[in-house]
Amino acid sequence: xxxxxxxxxxxxxxxxxxxxxxxxxxxxxxxxxxxxxxxxxxxxxxxxxxxxxxxxxxxxxxxxxxxxxxxxxxxxxxxxxxxxxxxxxxxxxxxxxxxxxxxxxxxxxxxxxxxxxxxxxxxxxxxxxxxxxxxxxxxxxxxxxxxxxxxxxxxxxxxxxxxxxxxxxxxxxxxxxxxxxxxxxxxxxxx
Amino acid sequence: xxxxxxxxxxxxxxxxxxxxxxxxxxxxxxxxxxxxxxxxxxxxxxxxxxxxxxxxxxxxxxxxxxxxxxxxxxxxxxxxxxxxxxxxxxxxxxxxxxxxxxxxxxxxxxxxxxxxxxxxxxxxxx
Numbered sequence: 001x002x003x004x005x006x007x008x009x010x011x012x013x014x015x016x017x018x019x020x021x022x023x024x025x026x027x028x029x030x031x032x033x034x035x036x037x038x039x040x041x042x043x044x045x046x047x048x049x050x051x052x053x054x055x056x057x058x059x060x061x062x063x064x065x066x067x068x069x070x071x072x073x074x075x076x077x078x079x080x081x082x083x084x085x086x087x088x089x090x091x092x093x094x095x096x097x098x099x100x101x102x103x104x105x106x107x108x109x110x111x112x113x114x115x116x117x118x119x120x121x122x123x124x125x126x127x128x129x130x131x132x133x134x135x136x137x138x139x140x141x142x143x144x145x146x147x148x149x150x151x152x153x154x155x156x157x158x159x160x161x162x163x164x165x166x167x168x169x170x171x172x173x174x175x176x177x178x179x180x181x182x183x184x185x186x187x188x189x190x191x
Numbered sequence: 192x193x194x195x196x197x198x199x200x201x202x203x204x205x206x207x208x209x210x211x212x213x214x215x216x217x218x219x220x221x222x223x224x225x226x227x228x229x230x231x232x233x234x235x236x237x238x239x240x241x242x243x244x245x246x247x248x249x250x251x252x253x254x255x256x257x258x259x260x261x262x263x264x265x266x267x268x269x270x271x272x273x274x275x276x277x278x279x280x281x282x283x284x285x286x287x288x289x290x291x292x293x294x295x296x297x298x299x300x301x302x303x304x305x306x307x308x309x310x311x312x313x314x315x316x317x
Contacts, residue, residue: 035224039201042257053296056257063222063259070224136307139267148225150264160296 023101025094032079032088033066045093051190057160058093058100061183064153065091065104071148073106074176099184106179113169113177116154120165120181123158131159161185192243195236203229204255208236213246218254218289221262230265237269241276249273249282254289254317255297263300270308277310285311292316 005013020028027044029037041062045055073087089106108116126134135155144151158165166182192210199205204219206229215237223229241249251273253266273284288304290297298314305312 035202035222038222052293056294056296060257060259067222067224067259067261132303136303139264140307143264148227148261150260152260152263156260 020092020094023092023094024096025092027093028090029092030088030090032077032086033069033091034079034081038063038066041093053190054100054185054187057185058102060160061102061157061185062091062093064157065102065181065183067149068153069104069106072108072112074109074112075107095187098188099186102183102185104181107172107176108179110171110175110177113179116179116181117167117169119154120167123154124164131155135159157181157183162189192240195232197229197232204258206233208233208240210240210244213244213249214252215250216252216254217266218252220256221258223262226259226261226265230262230268234265234268234272237272241272241280241282244282247281247283248285250285250287252287252289256291256294266304267307270304270310274309283311285313287313287315289315289317 019025027041042059045059045062046052069087069089069091071087073089075088076085077088078084079086087106089104091105092101092103094101094103123131123134135152138152138155139150141151154165161183163184163186166184168180168182170178170180172178194210195206195208197203197206199219202220202222204217204221206217208215217233221229251269258266270286273282273286276282277284286304286308288301290301298316301314305314
């Protein structure tokens, strides 16, 4: 009996390896991104050779992305720990010459994908002081009835990255869209 | 009234609410994805305490190293309760916001709370 991998398996691992190498990705998660995983991410990030503030900001961005996926992803899996279905998606942490790059991707309802895109556009259109005011105003609004979040995740990601929010959408079918969010933190911050 | 003590985990803070002294302290990390699991009993305790205490002053110490956005809303809800009872029962409330002295982001977050709330509010480096 041959224990060799199929050509397809070999090829995809090779592709995966090339992809994560080319994007200098140090961490990549797919599935249920639990708090235990987040806590490991926190420990790993704090060992990176950058300023502690930047590490904390990257961690914060990962946490907010993970929580968006947990609550809003349209693709869900049963969590033994939570005893219920929770959202799944992917998160990667990588870098290029100038930036640390945190990406998230998940399937969303077409409706949610449009509202995320619109919110990114709105946030990207605000100057720093306006964004700060919008953050304050949103935080003081009453908790939305059917939403567990604070509705400020994207605002905080933009403020912490001191950058615009990059996003992309890929329509899968009438009901579902894959949404990618990319948050880029300059390596020059706090240098 | 009983004190409320909750031990810290990797992603939830240590919480100590002391009914006898009127000192409430929350410290550490806070990024539980279901914040209400942690903060619902805290908010309920605080409400009951403010309704029944004979103390004239209550102190809220927030000594966080990291918290997510949902937790920031929970902190604001606690502060709003303190604001309400300062008016309603004249219980003076003081918020002490502790930050590690190099942590400019935690200082900035404290400043933003300071701007947003109508209570005695101290920013304290450690």
